[in-house]
Amino acid sequence: MPEGSTEAESGTQRRTPQWGMAIDLDRCTGCEACVVACSSENNVPTAGEDQSAKGRAMHWIRIDRYYEGDFPNIRVRHRPVLCQQCDEAPCEPVCPVNATYQNAEGLNVQVYNRCIGTRYCAINCPYTVRFLNWYPPEWAEPLGLQLNPDVSVRPAGVVEKCTFCVQRIKRAKLNAAAEGREVGDGEVQPACVQSCPAEAMVFGDLSDPTSRVAHLANSRRAQRLLEELGTKPRVFYLERAD
């Protein structure tokens, strides 16, 4: 078997992809299909009414709403916010047990086994996209019957967050390795990207100048959230043209 495919399986392809995402805010309708798809793909537990009221609802991706103008001349803007997979992530250096780090492909990884639940990362994240499992995960029946076997269920006391659907990245790499080729552009689709009916979200390799996401990230409309903090996020928002 060719050597290249062994490398690809081990996660060190000849060209290490640099994963990133572009979200076209002109297309986003705020329908929250991404939120549902994400929770379902990634076994994100339901917090329940009481816990949600305490601000403990868990959503790896959320839709921020911004209202402009006064009623009735009001305009709503939507912005899907997920882990920005920062290159200079504020969550990483504060973890006392190295449970979160940036890997070679630019993913801001959360290692559940290492996490001891200090929540320093969640507090230090300017995008508030990290969540502690306050209680053992629960799902209202029959949601518990549809857990994704490709994703671990996180126990209580562990912080979790968006992984860019790393299980799908792995799957695409394995499929590519089995066929002795490299992962193609658009082959990896996180659940949010796949479910977006407006096709507002694009995922791919930022280091490949021919990829769709790199093209969009270089657009004049592309901005990053709270860029002034110097976090160097890997999620690019294409601001509305108006």
Place this chain on the structure above:
Amino acid sequence: MLLLLLAAAGALMAADQPLSFSHAAHIEKARMQCTDCHSGAKTRDNAGIPSIRRCMACHQFIATDRPEIGRLAAYWEKQREVPWLRVYGFSKDAAVQFRHAPHARAEIECARCHGDVASMTVAVPAVVHTMGTCVQCHRDNSASDDCVACHF
């Protein structure tokens, strides 16, 4: 039922299997391959525990006079699967996502992780699957030792 794991890691306990199946008889005497029964081992995530259909494909005709095969046939006639106990597997707490296919493609021998099953009667967890076992082998074979290679 298949998900019942042998709890104590490292304890060389033979699972109390519903039938006294001998791996040695099938591999050493009958010259079968691991993948003849664990068909997913080279191509899929899970190697898989064979369905009774696979057992009966041979044992409708082979060794039908043996008492254990008679018990196997009894499951078959009742249209039941044999409730085999799983010998290897990671606990849910480990948050490990293991895939067989890439390991088979990297030409890792079955015995590297499963021991010399060929000479066992009842399969026992002869190789202890700790993180050290995995990481050492990954490093020896220059495979990824990124945490997220397995934990996600």
